[in-house]
Amino acid sequence: MQLFPCPFCGPRSESEFHFGGDAGNHRPEGFRDVTDSEWTAYLYERNNPRGAANEIWMHMACGEVFRMERDTVDHRVAQSFVLGEGGDNGGMA
Amino acid sequence: MTRHYSALSLFKEGLRGQKGWQKAWRSPAPKPRYDILIIGGGGHGLATAYYLAKVHNIRNIAVIEKGWLGGGNTGRNTTVVRSNYFFPESTELYDLALRLYETLGREINYNIMLSQRGIMTLAHSEADMEMAARTVNAMQINGTDAELFGIEDVRRVLPLLNVSPQARYPVFGGVWQGRAGTARHDAVAWGYARAADRLGVDIIQTCEVEEFLIEGGRCRGVKTSLGEIRAERTGMVVAGHSSHLAAKAGFRLPITSYALQACVSEPIKPVLDTVVLSPGTGVYASQSDKGELVVGGALDRVPSYGQRGNLPVLEDVVTGLLEMFPSFRQLRLMRQWAGIVDVTPDSSPILGESPLPGLFLNCGWGTGGFKAIPAGGTLLAHLLATGKHHDVSRPFDLDRFSRGRLIDEAAGSGIAH
Ligand SMILES: Cc1cc2nc3c(=O)[nH]c(=O)nc-3n(C[C@H](O)[C@H](O)[C@H](O)COP(=O)(O)OP(=O)(O)OC[C@H]3O[C@@H](n4cnc5c(N)ncnc54)[C@H](O)[C@@H]3O)c2cc1C
Ligand SMILES: [Zn+2]
Numbered sequence A: 001m002q003l004f005p006c007p008f009c010g011p012r013s014e015s016e017f018h019f020g021g022d023a024g025n026h027r028p029e030g031f032r033d034v035t036d037s038e039w040t041a042y043l044y045e046r047n048n049p050r051g052a053a054n055e056i057w058m059h060m061a062c063g064e065v066f067r068m069e070r071d072t073v074d075h076r077v078a079q080s081f082v083l084g085e086g087g088d089n090g091g092m093a
Numbered sequence B: 001m002t003r004h005y006s007a008l009s010l011f012k013e014g015l016r017g018q019k020g021w022q023k024a025w026r027s028p029a030p031k032p033r034y035d036i037l038i039i040g041g042g043g044h045g046l047a048t049a050y051y052l053a054k055v056h057n058i059r060n061i062a063v064i065e066k067g068w069l070g071g072g073n074t075g076r077n078t079t080v081v082r083s084n085y086f087f088p089e090s091t092e093l094y095d096l097a098l099r100l101y102e103t104l105g106r107e108i109n110y111n112i113m114l115s116q117r118g119i120m121t122l123a124h125s126e127a128d129m130e131m132a133a134r135t136v137n138a139m140q141i142n143g144t145d146a147e148l149f150g151i152e153d154v155r156r157v158l159p160l161l162n163v164s165p166q167a168r169y170p171v172f173g174g175v176w177q178g179r180a181g182t183a184r185h186d187a188v189a190w191g192y193a194r195a196a197d198r199l200g201v202d203i204i205q206t207c208e209v210e211e212f213l214i215e216g217g218r219c220r221g222v223k224t225s226l227g228e229i230r231a232e233r234t235g236m237v238v239a240g241h242s243s244h245l246a247a248k249a250g251f252r253l254p255i256t257s258y259a260l261q262a263c264v265s266e267p268i269k270p271v272l273d274t275v276v277l278s279p280g281t282g283v284y285a286s287q288s289d290k291g292e293l294v295v296g297g298a299l300d301r302v303p304s305y306g307q308r309g310n311l312p313v314l315e316d317v318v319t320g321l322l323e324m325f326p327s328f329r330q331l332r333l334m335r336q337w338a339g340i341v342d343v344t345p346d347s348s349p350i351l352g353e354s355p356l357p358g359l360f361l362n363c364g365w366g367t368g369g370f371k372a373i374p375a376g377g378t379l380l381a382h383l384l385a386t387g388k389h390h391d392v393s394r395p396f397d398l399d400r401f402s403r404g405r406l407i408d409e410a411a412g413s414g415i416a417h
Helices: A036-043 B007-016 B041-054 B088-108 B126-141 B151-157 B186-198 B239-249 B311-324 B374-384
Strands: A003-006 A010-013 A018-021 A052-059 A064-071 A079-083 B031-039 B061-064 B119-123 B147-151 B171-178 B202-204 B209-215 B218-224 B227-235 B257-264 B274-277 B281-289 B293-303 B333-343 B350-353 B357-363
Touching: A003 A052, A003 A064, A018 B147, A018 B293, A036 B350, A052 B227, A079 B209, B007 B209, B007 B227, B007 B281, B031 B041, B031 B218, B031 B374, B041 B357, B061 B088, B061 B147, B061 B186, B088 B186, B088 B374, B119 B151, B126 B147, B126 B171, B147 B151, B147 B281, B151 B171, B171 B357, B186 B202, B186 B350, B186 B374, B209 B227, B209 B239, B227 B239, B239 B333, B274 B311, B281 B311, B293 B333, B357 B374
Parallel strands: B031 B061, B031 B227, B061 B202, B119 B274, B227 B357
Antiparallel strands: A003 A010, A018 A052, A052 A064, A064 A079, B119 B171, B147 B171, B209 B218, B218 B227, B257 B293, B257 B333, B274 B281, B281 B293, B350 B357
């Protein structure tokens, strides 16, 4: 059982967390001007890195969304951040 | 040297102390140039090489594998083969695979131990039964075999299953596919490798593809740990590692890599002679020829390239299994392992040319591509040989994500993960 650090609740069991996608995956602005390929990139294409990852997670116990930097091979967590802090707004406009 | 496998050759070799068997495949050094390169020596990559040589008569081919043959998901899977999907496109694909599996052992002179023992997908409520009837109707209309089972039929094929009305997930019936079953995973990889090698395909193990050779906007080959290898066309068949290599080729894929685990019990006498899947517990099981119960469940919900698997899912799988079969309570688990699977948003595979011309994709099989190996090989071979889609692979092109034409089997057939 791995512990993930919720910036609000501290270390909690991995099973309390829900993966929310790549940090920085901004919804394209402009409605009709957005091309098919831009929508495809936003909706479906993923970074899915082998190694260092920068991701959005939700802690389902407190309901908060935050950003976490971790390694997808050894599962080591570098740090987690409140959105808007730590130099990246995590894709939340 | 004995090449052909048969009862007679086994007997003759027995008299000679089993010393005359020819190696199943050569281990050549890579040539600087091939007509076609295949990255990944799992089932799909090896089958692609075999069908290129056999059906399209292209012999100057290499398969490049970073580890050992079948050491990826092909040698880690729970060996269930079936074609109980919902959409016509999926039935075309998976039933093609099942039909090819039915004659494969004879065709390649290798016993893949196909055992069409049937799969029982349980229904746990009246509403589940209505969905089961819908699935059975869809499968029959799409031209594959399916039967709607009531509780008495379930009792008959699964005498040890807990069907008590007090069960956490009571059983009402379910979907039966009699032609489904299991096959030996290693044998599928080794059988295709041996057959491809015999047709002249070079199989190169412990050689990792590190970069692509991109010239004039086309893929012209690869840079490997053993040097450059050039080819006119390249097929990328690396399952959970697809995004990693795609990044080197300059594009992203609609894929997330997750660990999928499985485990086996100690071997026991025959107790389970079908495959059973419970959508309620999310657990499926079968019994291997050695007597071990082979058990699997849902994905680990943490994107991962760590080929281990985490404890919470293993706990869920074991408790789910005991919910279904209380009599397995005293069994010991012998082994647990995981593979890195390539999951797409619609739980359907990706087949077709990649955004980098000259590089072709066979990936996105996620948790269920063992059953599809003969079809995945046939279709990628067709793409690599002709540069064009086969009718069966066309709907699975990467362009379905921008056309909005997804084939959502996660919703359609309610596959567990
Ligand atoms: C636990 C588990 C249970 C499963 N159960 C079932 C089941 O019951 N039924 C079913 O149908 N499917 C099942 N699957 C899914 C199935 O195993 C896969 O979909 C299928 O084996 C994929 O085959 P493949 O040839 O595409 O990939 P793989 O067998 O993974 O082969 C890909 C190969 O590419 C190699 N590779 C990767 N990167 C490189 C590189 N850079 N250079 C060279 N080589 C590289 C890897 O080493 C690997 O050998 C299961 C999977 C797992 C993990
Ligand atoms: Zn929290």
